[in-house]
Amino acid sequence: MNIFSRLESIVGPKNVSIEQADLEKFGLDRTNIYCSNPRVIVFPTSIDQVQEVIFLANELEIPIVPSGGRTGLSGGAVASKSEIVLSMNKMNSILDVNLNDCTVTVEAGATTQEVQEVATKNGLFYPVNFASVGSSQIGGNVATNAGGVNVIKYGMTRDWVLGITAVTGSGELLELNKSLIKNNTGYDFRHLFIGSEGTLGIICKVTLKLTEPPPPSSVFILGVSKFKDLLEVLKIFQSKLSLQAFEFFSDHALEKVIEAHGYPKPFETHASFYALIDFDNQDNTSQDDALKLYSECADKKLVLDGVMSESIAQSQNMWKLREDISETLWHYQPYKNDLSVRISKMPKFLDEVGSFIKKSYPNFEVIWYGHIGDGNLHLNILKPAALNKSEFKSLCDDISMNLGQLVESFDGSISAEHGVGILKKDYLKFSKSSGEISLMAEVKKVFDPKGILNPGKLL
Numbered sequence: 001m002n003i004f005s006r007l008e009s010i011v012g013p014k015n016v017s018i019e020q021a022d023l024e025k026f027g028l029d030r031t032n033i034y035c036s037n038p039r040v041i042v043f044p045t046s047i048d049q050v051q052e053v054i055f056l057a058n059e060l061e062i063p064i065v066p067s068g069g070r071t072g073l074s075g076g077a078v079a080s081k082s083e084i085v086l087s088m089n090k091m092n093s094i095l096d097v098n099l100n101d102c103t104v105t106v107e108a109g110a111t112t113q114e115v116q117e118v119a120t121k122n123g124l125f126y127p128v129n130f131a132s133v134g135s136s137q138i139g140g141n142v143a144t145n146a147g148g149v150n151v152i153k154y155g156m157t158r159d160w161v162l163g164i165t166a167v168t169g170s171g172e173l174l175e176l177n178k179s180l181i182k183n184n185t186g187y188d189f190r191h192l193f194i195g196s197e198g199t200l201g202i203i204c205k206v207t208l209k210l211t212e213p214p215p216p217s218s219v220f221i222l223g224v225s226k227f228k229d230l231l232e233v234l235k236i237f238q239s240k241l242s243l244q245a246f247e248f249f250s251d252h253a254l255e256k257v258i259e260a261h262g263y264p265k266p267f268e269t270h271a272s273f274y275a276l277i278d279f280d281n282q283d284n285t286s287q288d289d290a291l292k293l294y295s296e297c298a299d300k301k302l303v304l305d306g307v308m309s310e311s312i313a314q315s316q317n318m319w320k321l322r323e324d325i326s327e328t329l330w331h332y333q334p335y336k337n338d339l340s341v342r343i344s345k346m347p348k349f350l351d352e353v354g355s356f357i358k359k360s361y362p363n364f365e366v367i368w369y370g371h372i373g374d375g376n377l378h379l380n381i382l383k384p385a386a387l388n389k390s391e392f393k394s395l396c397d398d399i400s401m402n403l404g405q406l407v408e409s410f411d412g413s414i415s416a417e418h419g420v421g422i423l424k425k426d427y428l429k430f431s432k433s434s435g436e437i438s439l440m441a442e443v444k445k446v447f448d449p450k451g452i453l454n455p456g457k458l459l
């Protein structure tokens with residue numbers, strides 16, 4: 001029996017596809033620089049079927065690429081070497097909401113937005129939030145430890161995972177941490193699987209913690225002329241307000257979003273950088289504090305202009321200026337760097353990166369945005385029309401090598417939230433020692449002895 005009929009005998013004929021459209025679609029994620037070339041797409045509907053597919057892949061020594069919402073930005077879900085793509089699209093149920101434990105248990109294919117909605121429906125809140133929540137899946141969020149815009153207050157996905165049911169590369173079923181709050185029984189493999197990018201096992205089911213809904217919030221957008229002023233503004237606003245987000249974007253980012261969507265400018269004054277501050281505003285008392293803090297920033301000549309939301313609708317519109325950047329830039333085929341350093345090191349770091357780019361690549365259109373509140377900068381270089389994809393990528397790979405050295409000198413990370421995948425693999429050495437990287441390879445062998453899971457990604 002050939003592999004296709006064997007797969008059909010495991011998952012059923014309607015859950016195996018070699019349709020050209022599916023082979024194209026399910027072999028890619030949002031990293032738009034790779035080609036798709038999977039052998040077959042399978043859609044298991046149960047954990048048993050996931051195990052059977054893994055046993056088969058081990059027997060035939062055919063690699064598997066786990067696939068979720070395919071919103072990744074480092075090529076973690078790309079299948080270009082005739083792999084089996086194992087899609088979690090049909091394992092997407094919300095299995096349980098427990099109001100005593102304040103948890104939700106879902107299959108890996110449930111979207112982030114579905115989790116947010118079921119939490120809200122039950123009077124609770126799932127706080128990990130980012131632009132692609134509508135299509136990104138919880139399994140992928142866990143596999144890449146997704147971050148987003150509220151990390152300053154709520155942390156990363158890692159901070160919300162209580163339990164993981166996963167199938168290892170040898171087909172073993174693991175129930176990690178059993179969703180216990182306290183469980184001190186040695187190594188917590190849950191945390192090994194979070195951020196493992198599909199290289200240790202297939203995440204099939206996740207139990208997430210939920211919390212109480214946040215108070216109403218207001219949004220302040222202000223403009224500064226120098227990046228380092230944003231750090232001063234952060235300190236001043238944090239001194240009195242509880243922040244749910246402290247995001248930033250450059251004037252170029254704002255221009256592109258306004259050009260694409262026709263949104264109004266937050267204010268007329270031009271600024272080189274903008275901060276979007278989302279702060280708790282219980283019973284409307286914090287807006288006065290925010291205005292006082294803004295005047296303090298103005299007295300210190302830190303800000304050029306600012307606007308504060310007067311309604312939920314206005315807050316939502318202001319957020320669009322930040323949340324729509326990623327999808328807007330996608331059309332310019334950007335080369336992305338997703339860098340992080342400790343917050344205290346950001347001003348010097350950005351100045352050094354900015355002057356490096358300006359000196360070495362003056363004609364490149366560079367767009368800055370990201371999450372100042374947690375030390376994460378997104379540097380997007382837009383592909384010039386004159387360059388084809390591979391010329392552009394090799395130029396940008398050179399930039400990444402230099403950026404990697406800079407990140408290393410600042411003890412930073414070459415991938416703050418987007419993961420390593422294929423795109424950042426060559427730069428891992430700037431954030432992890434060779435000893436750490438070989439230990440990671442040893443750990444991979446333990447969980448995936450035949451190396452069939454997502455080979456070529458991360459390591």
Ligand code: S2G
Nearest residue numbers: 073131326327336370378
């Ligand atoms: C963001 C989303 C992905 C991107 O907007 O904060 O993490 O395009 C990004 O960089």
Ligand code: ZN
Nearest residue numbers: 148370378417
């Ligand atoms: Zn981000």
